[in-house]
Amino acid sequence: MDAEMLETAIFRLKLEIVRKIGVRKGMTVVDVGCGQGGFTAAVAKTVGKHGKVLAVDISDEYLDEFTKRVDKYHVKERVTFSQADSADLRAVVSDEAADMVVSYRLLEELKQARDIDKIVKEMARIVKKHGRVCITELSTKAKNKAEETYIRLHKESGDCFFSPDEIVEAMKNAKLTRIQTRLFDTNIWFSPELAKQDMGFAQVWFDEAVEKSLGPLIERYGMKYPALQTFSGIKA
Numbered sequence: 001m002d003a004e005m006l007e008t009a010i011f012r013l014k015l016e017i018v019r020k021i022g023v024r025k026g027m028t029v030v031d032v033g034c035g036q037g038g039f040t041a042a043v044a045k046t047v048g049k050h051g052k053v054l055a056v057d058i059s060d061e062y063l064d065e066f067t068k069r070v071d072k073y074h075v076k077e078r079v080t081f082s083q084a085d086s087a088d089l090r091a092v093v094s095d096e097a098a099d100m101v102v103s104y105r106l107l108e109e110l111k112q113a114r115d116i117d118k119i120v121k122e123m124a125r126i127v128k129k130h131g132r133v134c135i136t137e138l139s140t141k142a143k144n145k146a147e148e149t150y151i152r153l154h155k156e157s158g159d160c161f162f163s164p165d166e167i168v169e170a171m172k173n174a175k176l177t178r179i180q181t182r183l184f185d186t187n188i189w190f191s192p193e194l195a196k197q198d199m200g201f202a203q204v205w206f207d208e209a210v211e212k213s214l215g216p217l218i219e220r221y222g223m224k225y226p227a228l229q230t231f232s233g234i235k236a
């Protein structure tokens with residue numbers, strides 16, 4: 001597998017998740033923590049030319065990559081980017097403006113664990129009544145050494161992983177109802193070189209982690225993109 005094949009495999013996975021969580025043609029969707037735009041592009045493909053996606057990120061460091069990606073998937077005209085902290089989106093999104101609010105691997109990168117409550121409450125504020133909020137995170141229940149290594153690598157780079165119970169609790173605190181979770185397994189394997197590229201700006205952590213402890217594990221078991229877990233809830 002090369003970098004392009006890896007991106008295609010992850011994009012297909014994102015498309016499958018987006019469709020199964022209920023994104024539909026014509027919707028207005030907010031994607032929180034859009035990063036390099038892979039999930040945004042999958043959402044934008046799915047909402048079609050009459051839909052809209054507002055992509056939000058606290059940082060603009062991935063904006064070039066983001067712009068390239070929405071161009072590559074031909075969805076530029078239906079996507080807008082805003083730089084904002086998802087703990088307070090009042091300056092960029094009004095109450096109940098979105099049919100659906102989604103995130104993909106946002107929570108793992110929070111700088112402060114206590115922000116989870118504020119962020120999920122903001123997601124609930126901006127979704128319409130009866131609309132859905134859906135959070136997607138890596139499942140930390142590794143099924144084998146190859147998944148375990150992927151998660152350990154990200155933990156060592158400083159990512160904070162919330163337990164499923166903590167995410168469900170934050171959704172309940174935000175008064176979301178009918179909370180459902182679902183697992184999406186993957187069959188995506190990384191070579192050590194691709195694993196390093198996937199770490200993006202945290203590549204330096206990759207070298208350190210490999211040197212300290214993970215090198216032999218990656219060598220022996222390889223690395224696998226773990227299953228994703230979705231958490232969705234409805235605004236009553």
Ligand SMILES: C[S@@+](CC[C@H](N)C(=O)[O-])C[C@H]1O[C@@H](n2cnc3c(N)ncnc32)[C@H](O)[C@@H]1O
Nearest residue numbers: 033034035038039057058059085086104105109
């Ligand atoms: C793992 S990346 C997201 C990946 C992306 N959703 C995708 O499809 O590939 C996490 C992103 O969350 C952003 N982020 C972290 N804390 C945030 C916050 N408080 N508000 C908005 N974005 C945040 C980071 O800047 C980073 O771009």
